[in-house]
Amino acid sequence: MADEMPAKPTYTVLLVDDNETILRALHNYLERKGFNLLEARDGEEALLIAECYPSIIHVLVTDLVMGRMNGGELIHRLVPLRPEMQVVIMSGYHDQIMVQHAITPLAPVLQKPFRPKKLLATIEEVLAKPESERTVAYLAQPLTTALQHAQASGA
Amino acid sequence: MREGETAALTCAGTARPKAVESCLAPSEKFFDDVTRKSEARFRALFDSNLVGIAFWDSSRDFITEANDAYLSIIGYTRAEFESGKISWRDLTPAGDPDFDETAPRDVYSSAVRIYEKEYCRRDGTRTPIVFGLAAPSDGRLEGLAFALDIREGRLDPHLLRSQKLESLSVLAGGIAHDFNNLLMGIIANVTLMMDDLPPDSPLEGLGENILAATEQAAHLTRQMLAFSGGGRVTLRPVELTKEVDGISTKIRSSIKKGIRLRFNLDPNLPRIHADAAQIHQLVMNLVQNADEAIETAGTVTISASVREVRPQNARVTLVVARLPPGRYALLEVSDSGIGMDEQTQAKIFDPFFTTRFIGRGLGLAAVAGIVRGHNGGIGVSSEPGKGSSFQVFFPLEQVMQSASG
Secondary structure, eight states, rough: GGSOOOOOOOOEEEEOSHHHHHHHHHHHHHTTTTTTEEEESSSHHHHHEEEEEEEESOOOESSSOOOOHHHHHHHHHTTTTTTOOOEEEEOOOOOHHHHHHHTTTTOOOOEEEOOOHHHHHHHHHHHHHGGGGSSGGOOSSSSHHHOOOOOOOHH | OOOHHHHHHHHHHHHHOOHHHHHOOOHHHHHHHHHHHHHHHHHHHHHOOOHHHHEEETTTTTTEEHHHHHHHTOOHHHHHHHSOOHHHHHHOOOOOOOGSHHHHHHHHHOOOEEEEEEEEOTOOOOOEEEEEOOOTTTTTEEEEEEEEETTTTOOOHHHHHHHHHHHHHHHHHHHHHHHHHHHHHHHHHHHHHHHHHTTOTHHHHHHHHHHHHHHHHHHHHHHHHHTTTTTTTGEEEEEHHHHHHHTTHHHTSOTTTTTTEEEEEEOOOEEEEHHHHHHHHHHHHHHHHHHHHOSSSEEEEEEEEEEOOOGGGGOOOOSOOOOOSSSEEEEEEOOOOOOHHHHHHHTTTTTTTTTSSSEEEEOHHHHHHHHTTTEEEEEEEEEEOOOOOEEEEBBHHHHHHHHHH
């Protein structure tokens, strides 16, 4: 099925998850679907990789709850550095997803477990988004305000 | 005991450094006032008999003073207590780790400890208590013991229940998260394997079976997450009537053919603060419960209306102890099924409680979690043979706003 995809530029995906099995499998899957893959096991490693990577990173696919730096902080630090980058969030925690949603309302969220096909469709969807709907446009408000907003609407 | 005394003396030495005292140098009157105030406060606490309180003379090892609550726990009358010396050994059952000689030393050398233990009552019976010890830091060789009677029925069942639920929620939330990650690993790897299969491979069907099973497992973890109260941050203005209406087809297809389904939804119901997906889950779980209560034929009614909760009938609910008075959206799911006795009703929201041979007993526990996450309440009325009715109360949108702003 992947072979039927029309010829298009190779997109680069930065995949971040602290679960090795998931990281391996999704990496493998997306690579087969024609993406160029970068991977990291937590936010800090992802930042480091992004800093060293010389060309465009099209999509950041990140878990939320991770050891050294969580997905929320990663998004807030990385998106301003790479404004062209789109974000897709995945998480096994429902509440975490909701806090995140308040911070980056336009970033789609996949609740684990999901079929890899769904991740593929979501990535293709965010790649097709117009400039104005990119994640970076919604990071204008500071993180603290966004978090306060999230907490206020939750309490 | 010798060691115990030494420890107590060390403690006394550090109690109130002279330098600090002279620094403060309060007037005598001020000091008297403070003492009197503090004494009055302590008396009020001591005499309130909310918990058993006793003082211990550590050098001679017996109780010097005890309040009525304490005496009632240990089964002594005040006269008996005053005429004889009660030692902590009299109260400690043999075999209790506290019976060990090191126990008093711990007490006087360190801070408060709280744990559950048993006391030996005067009549030889044992009684469960929550026990705490403190060493006053004013240098007297006196220990302070707290005892809380936790015999069944002594504590507010709502309190016990909510504590039990809370610890279970934390556990369930944690397990659900780990399971989601594990299931994700299974789904992703099976997908990779299936991608490699030659066209029309018989293994394709087996792979689909695995995926279907993991999706059922994922449904279970969603129930567990709901039970744990997850997702309360998603609350948005939602039209309850519209939400229930929107899943009516799904509801109909989830019940037995012999069951008549009736909707009685107020089209002008004010909006509530809710998570639409969780509302769907809640309705589906209640409907499934109703379906299971009906053997072959019967009626399930789903209604939504506005209900005024007054202060005197605020205790309508088994999940939240009290609902603040005010207007609520009431979602009611009633069935004409087998009904429940009171014993069953008390347990239905416990996770893994089920009256069925098959089933996981998470449906109503998830409902309870969702209700808690929505600051709502839930009540049940039922009688064996007369069907059951579940009433879920959701705060109306304006109620929420006036409460928070």
